[in-house]
Amino acid sequence: MRRLTPYLFLLPGLLLFGLFRLYPLLDGLRxxxxxxxxxxxxxxxxxxxxxxxxxxxxxxxxxxxxxAFYTVASTLPILAIPLxxxxxxxxxxxxKTFLRSAFFFPFTLSVVTxxxxxxxxxxxxxxPFNYYLRSLGVPARSWLADPxxxxxxIVVTTxxxxxxxxxxxxxAGLQDIPRELYEAAAIDGAGGWTxxxxxxxxxxxxxxxxxxxxxxxxxxxxxxxxxxxxxGGPGDATRTVVQHLYETAFQNFFHFGSASAMAWxxxxxxxxxxxxxxRLLRGHTEY
Amino acid sequence: xxxxxxxxxxxxxxxxxxxxxxxxxxxxxxxxxxxxxPTISYxxxxxxxxxxxxxxxxxxxxxxxGIRIEQQRIPWxxxxxxxxxxxxxxxxPDLALIHTIEVPHFxxxxxxxxxxxxxxxxxxxxADDYLPSTWQxxxxxxxRYAIPLDVPQHLLYMNVKxxxxxxxxxxxxxxxVPGSKDELLAMAKQMTKGDGFGFAxxxxxxxxxxxxxxxxxxxxxANVYTPDLKRSALADxxxxxxxxxxxxxxxRDKVAPPANANCRDAFIAGxxxxxxxxxxxxxxxxxxxxxxxxxxxxxxxKRPIVWSMPHQFTFPRPKAADAARRDAAWAHVRWMxxxxxxxxxxxxxxxxxxxxxxxxxxxxxxxxxxxxxxxPNWQGGQPTPKWVAAENLTRPVIETIYIGQKPARAAMxxxxxxxxxxxx
Numbered sequence: 001m002r003r004l005t006p007y008l009f010l011l012p013g014l015l016l017f018g019l020f021r022l023y024p025l026l027d028g029l030r031x032x033x034x035x036x037x038x039x040x041x042x043x044x045x046x047x048x049x050x051x052x053x054x055x056x057x058x059x060x061x062x063x064x065x066x067x068a069f070y071t072v073a074s075t076l077p078i079l080a081i082p083l084x085x086x087x088x089x090x091x092x093x094x095x096k097t098f099l100r101s102a103f104f105f106p107f108t109l110s111v112v113t114x115x116x117x118x119x120x121x122x123x124x125x126x127x128p129f130n131y132y133l134r135s136l137g138v139p140a141r142s143w144l145a146d147p148x149x150x151x152x153x154i155v156v157t158t159x160x161x162x163x164x165x166x167x168x169x170x171x172a173g174l175q176d177i178p179r180e181l182y183e184a185a186a187i188d189g190a191g192g193w194t195x196x197x198x199x200x201x202x203x204x205x206x207x208x209x210x211x212x213x214x215x216x217x218x219x220x221x222x223x224x225x226x227x228x229x230x231x232g233g234p235g236d237a238t239r240t241v242v243q244h245l246y247e248t249a250f251q252n253f254f255h256f257g258s259a260s261a262m263a264w265x266x267x268x269x270x271x272x273x274x275x276x277x278x279r280l281l282r283g284h285t286e287y
Numbered sequence: 288x289x290x291x292x293x294x295x296x297x298x299x300x301x302x303x304x305x306x307x308x309x310x311x312x313x314x315x316x317x318x319x320x321x322x323x324x325p326t327i328s329y330x331x332x333x334x335x336x337x338x339x340x341x342x343x344x345x346x347x348x349x350x351x352x353g354i355r356i357e358q359q360r361i362p363w364x365x366x367x368x369x370x371x372x373x374x375x376x377x378x379x380p381d382l383a384l385i386h387t388i389e390v391p392h393f394x395x396x397x398x399x400x401x402x403x404x405x406x407x408x409x410x411x412x413x414a415d416d417y418l419p420s421t422w423q424x425x426x427x428x429x430x431r432y433a434i435p436l437d438v439p440q441h442l443l444y445m446n447v448k449x450x451x452x453x454x455x456x457x458x459x460x461x462x463x464v465p466g467s468k469d470e471l472l473a474m475a476k477q478m479t480k481g482d483g484f485g486f487a488x489x490x491x492x493x494x495x496x497x498x499x500x501x502x503x504x505x506x507x508x509a510n511v512y513t514p515d516l517k518r519s520a521l522a523d524x525x526x527x528x529x530x531x532x533x534x535x536x537x538x539r540d541k542v543a544p545p546a547n548a549n550c551r552d553a554f555i556a557g558x559x560x561x562x563x564x565x566x567x568x569x570x571x572x573x574x575x576x577x578x579x580x581x582x583x584x585x586x587x588x589k590r591p592i593v594w595s596m597p598h599q600f601t602f603p604r605p606k607a608a609d610a611a612r613r614d615a616a617w618a619h620v621r622w623m624x625x626x627x628x629x630x631x632x633x634x635x636x637x638x639x640x641x642x643x644x645x646x647x648x649x650x651x652x653x654x655x656x657x658x659x660x661x662x663p664n665w666q667g668g669q670p671t672p673k674w675v676a677a678e679n680l681t682r683p684v685i686e687t688i689y690i691g692q693k694p695a696r697a698a699m700x701x702x703x704x705x706x707x708x709x710x711x
Contacts, residue, residue, distance in 0.1 A: 038371055040396065123547075123548065124545040124547065124548050125482060125484070125545070125548045125552070125556075125558050126549065126552045126553060126556050126558065130482075134482065140482065142545030142546065142547060142548075144547045145547040146690070230547070231492075231495070233494070233546070233547070233683055233686050234494060234546050234686050234687065235683050235684070235687035235690070235692055235693070247679065250368040250371075250372070251368065251679050252679050252680070252709075254371055255710075
């Protein structure tokens with residue numbers, strides 16, 4: 001009985017995990033080998049046809065490329081900006097509590113609120129962003145309707161939205177670093193940059209890894225901001241994998257088979273990247 | 288006056304007041320006391336100013352009949368996805384308002400219940416009472432699936448202040464109406480300066496406004512599919528010509544706002560002169576106290592076709608038949624059809640039923656009168672289950688034309704290929 005006790009405690013969680021995570025995951029895998037369509041009772045086994053079709057689906061390739069671009073473009077700002085803010089707000093400065101709350105506030109908003117706010121801010125005709133640019137003599141731009149700037153606008157929106165969350169994570173990590181280390185370094189004549197390089201960064205590595213891994217996973221799944229701000233446009237300039245998957249599953253003929261194949265390809269990509277990250281950073285940190 | 292007489296009078300008055308009070312109670316409320324009325328669910332996409340009007344009418348319907356309606360207003364695209372998912376799971380609504388073009392694919396997917404001809408006649412609905420195109424729109428492969436409500440359509444809105452400032456108003460202050468494509472472009476150029484634009488098609492995101500693009504196609508005699516519905520006709524010369532105009536207004540001539548602009552806000556803010564947009568916008572413009580005039584959609588190509596897309600009442604297929612709820616849903620359809628003049632006046636949508644078209648309150652309103660006058664030029668989508676999927680594919684492609692990213696011919700040929708590759 002004593003052996004069974006821990007498993008009994010785990011059972012409710014495992015049941016929920018099995019029902020709401022594992023079962024849909026495996027059923028999705030099964031569907032990816034069929035021509036299942038919502039609303040049609042009959043469907044057939046099609047083998048690898050859905051995966052083969054993805055090889056010819058140029059819009060899927062575009063969406064994969066866009067997702068990778070977004071992931072790379074957003075990673076450095078997501079790692080660096082909250083870290084700089086956290087370092088500043090970890091000092092004794094005026095209005096510290098207020099500033100921490102202010103930076104965290106955007107993260108309390110839903111993606112729809114964030115998207116609609118930035119949609120208005122960046123509106124090419126009546127948006128305040130272009131208004132102030134014009135008043136400064138700078139020509140206005142259609143930030144979300146220009147293929148050269150649309151993805152960057154999404155990156156900026158996302159950084160504004162989630163920076164506060166990572167700021168809190170960094171602050172927790174910074175406050176875990178013993179003060180004595182900085183005091184000892186100061187006695188040895190270390191300056192601010194040396195302390196940061198020799199103490200803060202190495203001891204913050206587990207937090208950095210956490211931020212890095214969770215951000216990469218989240219980036220590959222980006223959907224809400226794109227859906228609200230550009231719907232994948234202009235053209236397909238900001239179409240991401242999840243946007244393409246959503247449209248395949250819920251807008252264009254409800255092809256659950258094809259959409260499930262896309263989901264599994266995305267899953268494989270995310271698993272691959274996550275393993276690579278752990279492998280590259282293994283040995284440098286405890287996690 | 289003796290006491291006896293006075294008491295008698297009081298009694299008589301009390302009795303009369305009581306009787307009058309009972310008579311004043313809504314018929315539905317009296318019946319509700321005897322038998323509980325069902326509560327039905329109703330989904331629609333009336334998320335604009337027309338949604339508030341629907342709220343008022345539903346409240347009135349409940350007061351009169353005792354039938355309660357739980358309404359869900361969901362953006363159209365999400366509504367259709369939700370219907371497709373919910374109905375097979377037995378979680379669909381009792382009543383849904385959809386666009387005519389959605390009828391074929393929902394009918395072929397078994398999302399909608401077919402309506403027997405006997406039921407239609409039994410509820411007092413007759414083909415002669417309706418505009419033929421709206422009545423026909425409820426039929427797919429010989430079976431009826433829907434009862435039409437109204438005819439949302441395009442209209443040309445003109446911002447009087449912007450046009451007057453550009454010297455495009457007559458001595459009487461009335462803005463000039465363009466009579467051809469060249470005249471429209473010349474007038475639009477005259478109004479375009481700074482952050483203001485002369486012309487736009489569509490409310491939000493004009494670059495991917497498929498309904499505006501369809502209007503241009505239809506004016507040029509083109510369409511999404513060939514008449515036999517077997518292949519896409521979007522690579523045909525007439526369709527390419529329409530696409531070239533769509534790209535020219537922004538990418539070449541710069542007279543139309545950027546692809547993701549909010550044209551309604553721009554029009555209200557006095558930054559847009561001429562605007563082809565849906566009839567559902569005009570009550571909102573009146574509320575915003577914009578000085579505007581309207582005209583029929585101008586003839587840009589061969590024919591002055593006006594895009595229209597009737598709303599239809601439909602009965603999503605329930606998991607188990609419930610006669611009381613279905614009757615209650617029918618009662619609402621009947622009631623709305625009988626009160627559709629109110630809907631037209633408040634929501635700005637011309638009714639599918641003919642009777643209100645002679646109502647002096649409607650014929651006396653300059654905007655409603657213009658909408659009614661467009662009737663001979665109305666055109667709607669083609670009756671194929673693939674229409675909506677084709678429209679979804681069209682959106683990003685026309686945006687690449689609008690912003691000048693892709694030449695019209697190459698984009699349309701690519702789009703036609705994509706549409707032809709849609710699975711059965």
